Amino acid sequence: WECCPRDWLWFKGSCYHFSRDQKNWKSSRDACNFTGSHLVAITSKEEQDFIARNLDTVYWIGLSDQVKENDWRWEDGTP
Template sequence: IYTVYANSMCLLFCISYDNKIICNLYFVCTNISCDISGFLNKPIITVTAIFNAGLCLWTSGYICPLGWRRFKCSCYYISTEKKTWNDSRQACMQSGTDLAIISSREEQDFMNSIPGDFWIGLSDREREGTWKWVDGTTIPVDEGVKQPDDYNGNEDCVHQRTRNFDPGWNDLPCSYTLNWMCESVPWCYPTY
């Protein structure tokens, strides 16, 4: 259940997960400050499909949580701590998201512009040599891409790396600890 209260400046989002309630306060404009205490005394509206980007019309705006980056129709969070691929995916899932999926050249260019190395949602853990995104879609085995190459047969998880000479994907053993990137669809809010 997603619970939302919004006015023209702020959006309060709560999710019930694992018998806990997690709430986030979102800002429509970064130059406006919001007082969350005003929300606590107001009625709350329950919305069941807030994450469906298809509900955002041209008359809507898009926002991402504070600390997340927006690119087109997605919001991205880059962790400040390091975890294994499995633990990274679990961390994303605990916040209602998943590891990032790169689905276009434009999105890959965006990823290449972000400094650092971080886990993304691609692995061949289920079946050796079949690279699959966390949503179940696969990538072609060979389109001239050097990575992932499954060096020595023990590199099953993919990270995005940013290097001047060779930015892009690289596969590593899933037990390595790296930062990670979660991906979510942005919030839509009506603009009047």
């Protein structure tokens, strides 16, 4: 069953939006949060391949070392 907002792509039960807006990481994260979504946390090779197939430029993902330098975590806190 597939039901995503206009201009979003469905993959394995989730909707993905590849924004054309040029923002820094924090602004991108905030824009996602404002719409009730989040920067992607890649959890499988299959998901990574789906994302790679749909890229035509550079995009931010939900991985950062904002809390502690060189301690990379997904937005949900997982390493």
